[in-house]
Amino acid sequence: MLTKKTIGFIGAGNMGEALIKGLLASKKITPAQILVADKVKERLAYIVEHYEAKVFTKNFEVAKGADIIILAVKPNDVKSALQEIGSDLNKDKLLISIAAGVTMDYILQCLPHNIPLIRVMPNTPALVLEGAIGICPGQGVSKEDRDIAVAIFEAVGKVVLIENEELMDAVTGLSGSGPAYVFLILEALSDAGVRVGLPRKTANLLAIQTVLGSAKLAMESGKHFGELKDMVTSPGGTTISGLEKLEEGSLRSTIIKAVEAATKRSKELSGR
Ligand SMILES: NC(=O)c1ccc[n+]([C@@H]2O[C@H](COP(=O)([O-])OP(=O)(O)OC[C@H]3O[C@@H](n4cnc5c(N)ncnc54)[C@H](OP(=O)(O)O)[C@@H]3O)[C@@H](O)[C@H]2O)c1
The missing domain is CATH 1.10.3730.10 (ProC C-terminal domain-like)
Structure with a gap:
């Protein structure tokens, strides 16, 4: 399912790295399929050294080149990151946000047009590939896109599908915290x-x-x-x-x- 896809990370901190590590360990994708942008240059150097992924200093380059874009910056940085990539996203790409407490409505408001969007709540044991992850597909997301998100996060733990976005707060309260x-x-x-x-x-x-x-x-x-x-x-x-x-x-x-x-x-x- 992921063999022909490229996955882009906007932000490569704790969670971004955990996902990169898990995906490579699962052998579901190769380093050539991973694109990474982060505003910290040392972080990008670390990612190249450890995971051999392709790195970029500009977020829009990742948004342009990737089929699936994982937004992995802190909640306060979501708006500015989206402003940088908004015009490079389209209906053929999938945006996945892992930002805690950031609603899909908010994300869509920051973008110039509607795109397939999935909200995800992982937790830190994803760092050792034992995460507990809630996945909430946005309105109109295809079964294929939902299955892609499940495949990505199953690389770092156990996944539950959450139909009602309001329950993402409960996922945060139980497994996120x-x-x-x-x-x-x-x-x-x-x-x-x-x-x-x-x-x-x-x-x-x-x-x-x-x-x-x-x-x-x-x-x-x-x-x-x-x-x-x-x-x-x-x-x-x-x-x-x-x-x-x-x-x-x-x-x-x-x-x-x-x-x-x-x-x-x-x-x-x-x-x-
Ligand atoms: N860690 C957890 O337990 C956990 C659990 C569930 C969900 N999450 C969510 O996962 C997201 C990432 O968390 P994290 O712990 O991985 O954070 P983190 O370690 O701070 O990583 C975020 C990285 O993105 C960089 N960044 C910030 N703004 C950027 C921008 N506009 N463009 C590109 N890169 C940017 C940051 O640089 P600077 O350091 O310079 O800002 C940092 O290197 C958060 O939204 C959080 O809510 C985390």
Whole structure:
């Protein structure tokens, strides 16, 4: 599907690099199919050195040369980047925006004419090809363009299709911000290990591997999370004592409130 396409990146920071790395690792495309523009020259030199992609200092050159353009600049830079490339986009190209909280309406308002547009919300584990990615196709986007976006982002993680753009705030609140919640939990588990006498290094490794292994077990078994929890919890045993404390501390409702708050903030930032 991607073999004859060229993919252009406007912005090659953390997320742009993660996508370039994932696409090349997946062997779905070659370096010759990747065009990159960034306003930081050192960044372009780094991209050439590590990924052998074609780089440009002008955004419009990427917009002209690529079939698919991935807008990967910070939300505040979206408008100026679009102004530079708007006249080089047309209905035969696909624009994909990964800018958090930037609506498709806003993007289309910054462009001189309507074009196929898809909004995507990835997260930082895409850097290690384990991202969680929400993809929301704009109105009138063809099935082929939607499948192209899915193929690109499946190179860096697991993809879910989101039909209603308003739910992109919920994706932001859960999986976009989610890695920070998990890192906080990892830090807490590690501190807890130290509290009960383990050396820090040992506690770190046990905490990371427990989260990684539990996530893998949930993904691969497909079992209900409650059933997996019950498998660890024997009558009168250690786990139920720990779980009792988590319930006392309202962990479940605290996490629900955290995702709600992040979702609300995402709505505020996108001006709704
Ligand atoms: N990182 C995440 O966890 C995450 C998750 C989901 C979505 N996103 C979204 O992904 C987008 C990129 O995030 P990031 O973390 O990769 O940002 P980043 O590391 O700051 O990368 C953006 C790059 O684009 C450059 N740039 C800025 N304006 C430009 C322009 N007009 N033309 C060309 N290049 C330009 C930046 O240069 P300067 O540094 O000089 O500005 C920087 O090198 C953001 O919109 C963010 O909301 C990020």
